[in-house]
Amino acid sequence: MTRKVRRFSGGVYDLGLHVVWCPKYRRPVLVGRVAARLEELIRAKADEKGWEVIALEVMPDHVHLFLKHDPKASASYVANQFKGFTSRVLRSEFPHLKSRLPTLWSSSYFAASVGAVSEATVRRYIDTQWERPWKKDTGGKGA
Template sequence: MTGSIAETITRAVQEICDAYGYDLIQMETMPDHLHIFLSAPPTVAPTEIVKQLKSITANRVFATFPGLKKKYFWGSGFWSRGYYIGTAGNVTAETICRYIEKQKSPRKEVKRR
């Protein structure tokens, strides 16, 4: 997810947050995943937020780039089934923002035995 695809996803996520009353605190697009830090009302289940984000962004990407589905995703969806959700209970929002920002920097390869 780079270039105009990343821009489309970023705009879509912001629009989703605005529409559903979520506060998008920080977001970084990586080549193969996203880091999203948002605040939502306690009455909304985190799994519901993930479903909204995944389905709406996938629809937006495929509508904006129709050739993408035919070329790369003809047998599958845009997003994988998995996701990770964490809460900010024991750390500050600032710490989470720093972590997300650091994810954008190049990673060093780890040699495996």
């Protein structure tokens, strides 16, 4: 596999980040139209920032995102860009998210740079989320 690097005036980089975040109280509210819209919003924000989405999986109670980002963006900045933007838009478009949750997202998140494991391993992990037996009874993506 050829490594794709990006260049900017100060250097060359190839930064991969695996980010996971959950709705408040880990409520399974990311289904159906909400899940589809969330995916659209995440991709739009990534495009706006010039980040490349490598893998994305919206589960009913959490989100897995693997992306390539620029060296000036910290993991906390990346996570908070997605969480803040998507919360604002989703809560305005889906009023039931306001009535059920005081805030859409939990204040925490998980972030890991993709260097300790291969990109293929992270991609496979995210792509096989729906194959995990303890997730099959949640109604699936289209619920």
